[in-house]
Amino acid sequence: MHIILILLLLLGLLYGPTLWVNLVMNRHRRQESFSFSGRELAERLLKELKLHDVRVETTPHGDHYDPQAKSVRLNPLNHDGRSLTAITIAAHEVGHALQHARGERPFQTRQDLVLWSMKIQRIGGFAMLAAPFLGILARHPVPSIILFLLGLATLGSAALVHFVTLPVELDASFNKALPLLKGIIPEEKEPAARGILKAAAYTYIAGSLASLLNVWRWFRLMRR
Numbered sequence: 001m002h003i004i005l006i007l008l009l010l011l012g013l014l015y016g017p018t019l020w021v022n023l024v025m026n027r028h029r030r031q032e033s034f035s036f037s038g039r040e041l042a043e044r045l046l047k048e049l050k051l052h053d054v055r056v057e058t059t060p061h062g063d064h065y066d067p068q069a070k071s072v073r074l075n076p077l078n079h080d081g082r083s084l085t086a087i088t089i090a091a092h093e094v095g096h097a098l099q100h101a102r103g104e105r106p107f108q109t110r111q112d113l114v115l116w117s118m119k120i121q122r123i124g125g126f127a128m129l130a131a132p133f134l135g136i137l138a139r140h141p142v143p144s145i146i147l148f149l150l151g152l153a154t155l156g157s158a159a160l161v162h163f164v165t166l167p168v169e170l171d172a173s174f175n176k177a178l179p180l181l182k183g184i185i186p187e188e189k190e191p192a193a194r195g196i197l198k199a200a201a202y203t204y205i206a207g208s209l210a211s212l213l214n215v216w217r218w219f220r221l222m223r224r
Contacts, residue, residue, distance in 0.1 A: 029085040
């Protein structure tokens with residue numbers, strides 16, 4: 001019984017933030033409240049900020065700003081949608097473009113950490129795949145255990161990066177996007193927009209927590 005409660009608590013901690021983010025986003029996506037789309041707002045804001053080299057694109061891979069391509073990328077619901085969620089998320093991603101254009105150090109550090117984490121995760125995945133074979137070749141469990149622990153550490157690097165760089169997301173939401181939305185959204189919708197911006201800031205954290213379940217799956221695989 002205690003094990004079941006612990007598992008339920010663990011699942012709640014890992015999946016709870018993701019469910020909360022989706023709930024907030026979907027709640028304010030149902031009504032098309034604006035005469036312009038997320039794409040149109042993003043283009044308008046980029047023009048006002050004189051970020052003429054930044055494009056707005058649609059993507060199936062989640063809303064984000066790509067600093068290498070200088071592209072604000074929105075999922076189809078936010079790219080073409082006219083809901084409060086679409087408008088607010090577009091402003092949040094423009095906030096990241098503004099961080100990049102200003103050369104803000106926290107944003108640059110986050111990008112460096114993300115690239116580092118991607119490389120580390122590739123090494124970690126290889127290490128975990130190689131661990132059992134190394135144990136067989138060495139005829140001793142210690143080398144494979146060390147390699148496996150290395151793999152576990154690297155798989156958790158993405159979650160660590162997003163936790164460390166959470167201030168960058170909060171800055172894009174509340175120091176960049178919220179001021180940009182002043183005068184664009186009605187005053188009575190500002191509390192809801194704040195909720196969406198908070199969810200946008202925690203999106204990566206939620207995804208990282210859920211991805212930690214991969215560590216458990218690898219652990220189970222190694223025990224077989």
